[in-house]
Amino acid sequence: MFFNIFSLKNLLVLSLALNASLILRVLYEKDSEIINGLSVEKQEDALMTAASVLSEARATQRARPSMHSSSSTVDSDVRDTIINLDHGDPTMYERFWQQAGDKSTIVIPGWQSMSYFSDAGSLCWFLEPEFAKEIIRLHKIVGNAVTKDRYIVVGTGSTQLYQAVLYALSPQDAVEPVSVVSAAPYYSSYPLITDCLKSGLYKWAGDARSFSKEGPFIELVTSPNNPDGDVRQSVVNKSGGILVHDLAYYWPQYTPIVSAADHDIMLFTVSKSTGHAGMRIGWALVKDEEVAKKMVKFVELNTIGVSKDSQLRAAKVLQAVINSCQYPTSLGSLFDFSAHLMEERWRLLRAAVRQSGLFSLPEFSPGSCSFLNRSFATQPAFAWLKCLELMKDCEGFLRSNNILTRSGKHFGVSPQYVRISMLDRDENFHIFVERLSTIHLRHSIQVDETGE
Amino acid sequence: MFFNIFSLKNLLVLSLALNASLILRVLYEKDSEIINGLSVEKQEDALMTAASVLSEARATQRARPSMHSSSSTVDSDVRDTIINLDHGDPTMYERFWQQAGDKSTIVIPGWQSMSYFSDAGSLCWFLEPEFAKEIIRLHKIVGNAVTKDRYIVVGTGSTQLYQAVLYALSPQDAVEPVSVVSAAPYYSSYPLITDCLKSGLYKWAGDARSFSKEGPFIELVTSPNNPDGDVRQSVVNKSGGILVHDLAYYWPQYTPIVSAADHDIMLFTVSKSTGHAGMRIGWALVKDEEVAKKMVKFVELNTIGVSKDSQLRAAKVLQAVINSCQYPTSLGSLFDFSAHLMEERWRLLRAAVRQSGLFSLPEFSPGSCSFLNRSFATQPAFAWLKCLELMKDCEGFLRSNNILTRSGKHFGVSPQYVRISMLDRDENFHIFVERLSTIHLRHSIQVDETGE
Numbered sequence: 001m002f003f004n005i006f007s008l009k010n011l012l013v014l015s016l017a018l019n020a021s022l023i024l025r026v027l028y029e030k031d032s033e034i035i036n037g038l039s040v041e042k043q044e045d046a047l048m049t050a051a052s053v054l055s056e057a058r059a060t061q062r063a064r065p066s067m068h069s070s071s072s073t074v075d076s077d078v079r080d081t082i083i084n085l086d087h088g089d090p091t092m093y094e095r096f097w098q099q100a101g102d103k104s105t106i107v108i109p110g111w112q113s114m115s116y117f118s119d120a121g122s123l124c125w126f127l128e129p130e131f132a133k134e135i136i137r138l139h140k141i142v143g144n145a146v147t148k149d150r151y152i153v154v155g156t157g158s159t160q161l162y163q164a165v166l167y168a169l170s171p172q173d174a175v176e177p178v179s180v181v182s183a184a185p186y187y188s189s190y191p192l193i194t195d196c197l198k199s200g201l202y203k204w205a206g207d208a209r210s211f212s213k214e215g216p217f218i219e220l221v222t223s224p225n226n227p228d229g230d231v232r233q234s235v236v237n238k239s240g241g242i243l244v245h246d247l248a249y250y251w252p253q254y255t256p257i258v259s260a261a262d263h264d265i266m267l268f269t270v271s272k273s274t275g276h277a278g279m280r281i282g283w284a285l286v287k288d289e290e291v292a293k294k295m296v297k298f299v300e301l302n303t304i305g306v307s308k309d310s311q312l313r314a315a316k317v318l319q320a321v322i323n324s325c326q327y328p329t330s331l332g333s334l335f336d337f338s339a340h341l342m343e344e345r346w347r348l349l350r351a352a353v354r355q356s357g358l359f360s361l362p363e364f365s366p367g368s369c370s371f372l373n374r375s376f377a378t379q380p381a382f383a384w385l386k387c388l389e390l391m392k393d394c395e396g397f398l399r400s401n402n403i404l405t406r407s408g409k410h411f412g413v414s415p416q417y418v419r420i421s422m423l424d425r426d427e428n429f430h431i432f433v434e435r436l437s438t439i440h441l442r443h444s445i446q447v448d449e450t451g452e
Numbered sequence: 453m454f455f456n457i458f459s460l461k462n463l464l465v466l467s468l469a470l471n472a473s474l475i476l477r478v479l480y481e482k483d484s485e486i487i488n489g490l491s492v493e494k495q496e497d498a499l500m501t502a503a504s505v506l507s508e509a510r511a512t513q514r515a516r517p518s519m520h521s522s523s524s525t526v527d528s529d530v531r532d533t534i535i536n537l538d539h540g541d542p543t544m545y546e547r548f549w550q551q552a553g554d555k556s557t558i559v560i561p562g563w564q565s566m567s568y569f570s571d572a573g574s575l576c577w578f579l580e581p582e583f584a585k586e587i588i589r590l591h592k593i594v595g596n597a598v599t600k601d602r603y604i605v606v607g608t609g610s611t612q613l614y615q616a617v618l619y620a621l622s623p624q625d626a627v628e629p630v631s632v633v634s635a636a637p638y639y640s641s642y643p644l645i646t647d648c649l650k651s652g653l654y655k656w657a658g659d660a661r662s663f664s665k666e667g668p669f670i671e672l673v674t675s676p677n678n679p680d681g682d683v684r685q686s687v688v689n690k691s692g693g694i695l696v697h698d699l700a701y702y703w704p705q706y707t708p709i710v711s712a713a714d715h716d717i718m719l720f721t722v723s724k725s726t727g728h729a730g731m732r733i734g735w736a737l738v739k740d741e742e743v744a745k746k747m748v749k750f751v752e753l754n755t756i757g758v759s760k761d762s763q764l765r766a767a768k769v770l771q772a773v774i775n776s777c778q779y780p781t782s783l784g785s786l787f788d789f790s791a792h793l794m795e796e797r798w799r800l801l802r803a804a805v806r807q808s809g810l811f812s813l814p815e816f817s818p819g820s821c822s823f824l825n826r827s828f829a830t831q832p833a834f835a836w837l838k839c840l841e842l843m844k845d846c847e848g849f850l851r852s853n854n855i856l857t858r859s860g861k862h863f864g865v866s867p868q869y870v871r872i873s874m875l876d877r878d879e880n881f882h883i884f885v886e887r888l889s890t891i892h893l894r895h896s897i898q899v900d901e902t903g904e
Contacts, residue, residue: 089567097563110556110769111549113730115541116723156608156732156755163754167649189753196753197619198652271568278565278760280608301641301648302615303608307759308730317562 083432084404085421088226088381092423093275096337104320106313113308123289124296126305127154134318135268135283139260141325142335142371144250146262150285151292154306155299158248158269158282163193163302165244165265165284168294169218170201179205179213182220183235184412185227185384187246188419190220191412207412208235215240222246224255227411227419228362229380231255248272253338255378256369264288272381274317274334275423279310339372342379345422345429349383352437359436360386383420394418401439403432535884536856537873540678540833544875545727548789556772558765565760575741576748578757579606586770587720587735591712593777594787594823596702598714602737603744606758607751610700610721610734615645615754617696617717617736620746621670622653631657631665634672635687636864637679637836639698640871642672643864659864660687667692674698676707679863679871680814681832683707700724705790707830708821716740724833726769726786727875731762791824794831797874797881801835804889811888812838835872846870853891855884 097104118128132152139145155161170178180194184207194204205211208219219241223232226249234243245263249255251273269282286292299305324333331337353359362384364377385405387394395407395418408417422429549556570580584604591597607613622630632646636659646656657663660671671693675684678701686695697715701707703725721734738744751757776785783789805811814836816829837857839846847859847870860869874881 087568089569091567094563094566097561097566100562102561104562105559107557107559108765109549109554110552110772111546114546114549114727115543116539116729117541118730156759159753160755193753196750197649200650200652275566277568278570278757280755280757280759298648301611301645302754303612303732305730305732307608307732307762309761309765310759313560313761320562 079435080402081431082402082404083424083428083435085424085428085432086404086406088272088421088423090271090275090277090381090423091425092341092429093334093338094425096331096334097275099331100320100324100334103323104317106316108309108312113312116305118305118308118311123151123292124153126296126299126308127152128308128311128315131281131311131315131318134315134322137322138318139285141322142252142257143260144252144257144371145247145266145268145285146260147285150287151289153284153286153292153295153299154311155282155284156303156306157271157280158246158267158284159189159193160299160302160306161267161282161284161295162190162244162246164295164298165267165291166194166199166202166218167298168291169242169244170199171216172201174201174216176215177201177203179203179211179215179217180220181205181208181211181217181236182222183208183225183232185225185408185417186220186412187222187226188406188410211236217241218244220244220246222248224249224378224380227382227406227417228384229254229364229378229382230362231378249381252335252369252371253342253379254381256367256376257371258367258369265291270314270317272423274321275338276314276317279314280307281310281314335371339376339379342381342422343376345433346379346383348430348433349422349436352433353385355437356439358388358391358439360388379422381421381423383422385418385420387416387418389416392416401435403435531887532854533883534854534856535876535880535887537876537880537884538856538858540724540873540875542723542727542729542833542875543877544793544881545786545790546877548783548786549727551783552772552776552786555775556769558768560761560764565764568757570757570760570763575603575744576605578748578751578760579604580760580763580767583733583763583767583770586767586774589774590770591737593774594704594709595712596704596709596823597699597718597720597737598712599737602739603741605736605738605744605747605751606763607734607736608755608758609723609732610698610719610736611641611645612751612754612758613719613734613736613747614642614696614698616747616750617719617743618646618651618654618670619750620743621694621696622651623668624653626653626668628667629653629655631655631663631667631669632672633657633660633663633669633688634674635660635677635684637677637860637869638672638864639674639678640858640862663688669693670696672696672698674700676701676830676832679834679858679869680836681706681816681830681834682814683830701833704787704821704823705794705831706833708819708828709823710819710821717743722766722769724875726766726773727790728766728769731766732759733762733766787823791828791831794833794874795828797885798831798835800882800885801874801888804885805837807889808891810840810843810891812840833873833875835874837870837872839868839870841868844868853887855887 116126118126131154135152136147139147153161153164155164166180177200180190180202182190186207191204194202202218205213205217211217217236217240219234219236221232221234221243223245224230225232243263243265245261245266247261247266248269249272250257250261264287266285267282270279271277284295286295321334325335328336350361353361366375366377368375385394387397391397393407393415395405395415398405398418405418405420407415409415411417411419568578570578583606587604588599591599605613605616607616618632629652632642632654634642638659643656646654654670657665657669663669669688669692671686671688673684673686673695675697676682677684695715695717697713697718699713699718700721701724702713716739718737719734722731723729736747738747773786777787780788784792802813805813818827818829820827837846839849843849845867847857847867850857850870857870857872859867861867863869863871
């Protein structure tokens with residue numbers, strides 16, 4: 001009878017109106033005891049729960065069409081789809097966050113976070129204390145880095161922190177720029193970023209293995225390495241060097257966590273740990289106070305701090321990651337989800353490479369992971385693919401098959417190699433491995449024709 | 453009777469539970485037609501309205517204590533409070549956004565904006581299309597800049613865009629760095645940012661008025677000027693120069709909008725237009741495609757794009773500003789609110805300066821503002837205060853009175869000047885003018901003692 005008169009829609013509006021008026025009465029008329037912080041927060045939580053149901057529904061609606069938008073153009077024939085695996089865009093993680101629901105949803109009212117300052121009195125005055133707290137908690141639970149007696153410096157991605165480190169480690173009054181080196185194959189952006197402004201403070205000096213110049217130098221140690229997944233240590237065997245550890249990929253979905261990294265300068269990023277590349281948030285763990293201060297100075301000069309909105313969102317996301325580890329649901333933790341996915345993808349890729357017969361991949365030995373409590377081999381965020389001798393330009397060859405990758409020449413080695421992102425959305429990844437496995441058959445004529 | 457059995461609190465929880473269960477039924481049980489996008493959005497809007505009541509209540513609770521936290525330390529005696537007006541922290545705007553309610557509140561679910569890309573096919577691939585749309589709408593309604601046939605480049609604040617411009621305008625193969633100049637007093641950060649990495653591409657060359665070097669140069673024209681509020685045009689009278697217009701303060705709360713600025717490169721920022729400094733969002737309007745492309749390249753190398761969270765929030769905030777202009781409430785538009793506040797503050801400051809007798813301020817002639825439809829004189833975001841001849845270190849003198857300002861020496865002129873932020877919270881501003889007006893009486897002895 002009741003439901004005959006009112007539709008569900010009517011009731012919803014009615015109930016909300018009731019809420020709003022009740023809240024107004026509660027807040028403004030009397031009963032002042034109810035306005036204490038906790039009570040208001042509890043009410044907001046309840047509203048958030050309801051809001052999340054809607055937000056999740058919208059997520060499901062929107063996620064499907066967007067799958068094609070950024071990295072592929074779908075044609076009538078799936079074989080013509082351009083698969084862009086040049087960048088390490090971590091869209092693979094979207095599925096986890098869609099399924100995880102509202103725990104990482106953030107609400108920011110217009111009046112919040114307006115000031116330049118997050119914590120005016122602290123060394124890193126633009127670091128949101130809430131985000132700093134979650135960074136420490138996450139490293140503690142994963143066990144991948146020591147945070148004790150370290151300063152945290154937040155950056156607009158670890159890319160900005162890389163430049164902050166170079167600025168901090170280069171003497172302002174040196175006669176010539178400090179040499180910056182890394183063992184090849186090295187991250188393709190290192191030389192570009194280092195030399196883009198022709199700085200008098202620092203200068204890219206190439207492969208760390210062949211570095212022999214006298215004087216101070218900075219060695220970048222990326223472990224696991226981008227592009228080849230190698231677990232690395234310093235290679236320059238002489239004094240006067242300062243080490244910078246880029247640990248963007250030292251997370252259990254990519255490699256076994258064998259011990260807590262304990263270096264002087266360590267760089268991390270949400271892009272590759274939680275998949276939130278669009279946030280542009282990274283952090284550095286820094287032992288020396290003076291180095292940390294100079295890094296802060298650089299970020300101040302470069303961008304007057306780091307987006308507060310993204311820091312607050314990152315705090316919420318890290319909190320959700322920690323919760324997913326402490327109280328895993330049927331979905332598992334973020335690391336269970338992504339480690340499983342990486343394992344599956346590497347299995348499919350290796351099978352495709354075997355079937356094609358035109359390529360090879362690096363092999364990794366298993367290690368024992370203290371976080372996942374099992375032994376497995378590194379399953380990197382990038383595949384470092386080597387073409388057979390007869391194809392000298394692996395990137396060009398794959399491009400002719402509508403697969404966009406990054407040539408080895410950008411990483412300081414031969415164009416016989418390419419770097420391929422393993423972090424794209426499921427659909428694109430599956431088209432990619434399917435196509436790779438059949439290239440041999442479809443393109444054998446083309447390979448012969450090039451005469452190589 | 454009803455209210456005797458159930459408390460308001462009970463009813464609230466009951467109503468919320470009813471909502472949640474209704475929404476669940478609506479979404480998941482049947483009636484699938486109701487799940488279409490529009491309907492879900494409408495329901496979310498309704499929830500947001502209820503949520504906003506709570507969020508506003510929290511804002512009011514939190515704003516009071518936080519007033520002291522970032523820029524002042526309150527002692528038992530208000531006269532001992534340190535008033536920090538060194539930075540241009542625009543916390544004055546918090547009050548507008550608190551009163552404006554939920555229209556600018558943003559909700560970002562965990563799965564959203566994960567990719568590096570915002571619009572992969574466009575020139576500025578990391579620019580959120582929604583934000584670009586609102587920028588164009590805002591300039592159109594305010595009438596302060598031409599957007600037609602311009603490229604929009606987003607930056608991590610206009611600070612990053614300033615560097616992007618230098619990178620874009622400097623030839624990569626030049627024998628010596630391009631000179632960068634600006635008429636003194638110039639923004640104190642220009643020389644620091646320009647020279648911090650000892651770039652071989654560009655070099656700070658000081659006051660534009662005394663610049664006479666041969667060869668190409670870049671002239672920065674900040675109008676209204678930071679620090680002195682002067683409405684400016686280029687001053688270098690020779691060819692070979694490229695102009696960059698920093699229009700951070702060309703908004704109707706600071707100066708009459710006399711015409712739409714129509715320059716080749718124009719920089720803007722939300723920090724000084726809406727007061728959201730913590731977002732770190734700026735934008736450039738650029739005529740030349742190649743310049744825009746190189747600016748995009750710089751932001752790509754420097755930070756791999758710009759926080760999507762902040763761009764989405766900025767879009768929402770600009771939308772709220774536009775709405776406040778089109779459909780003004782009793783609060784007025786953002787520009788009504790802030791223009792009124794600036795007028796009032798300048799009136800109070802000038803009265804305090806007169807009463808003290810120790811200082812002087814620049815005078816501005818009135819101009820007709822096409823946006824506010826009235827005539828008024830520039831009322832800048834900074835006061836450019838000059839101490840009497842007998843006090844050579846104005847910054848030091850004010851510091852001894854617990855007022856922190858920035859010395860003229862950082863702006864390329866005499867330390868007899870200081871720059872003072874006019875954008876702090878009401879409470880701090882009022883303590884400041886009160887103290888300034890009485891300095892003469894309280895500190896005449898101290899001034900005599902220094903013998904100056």
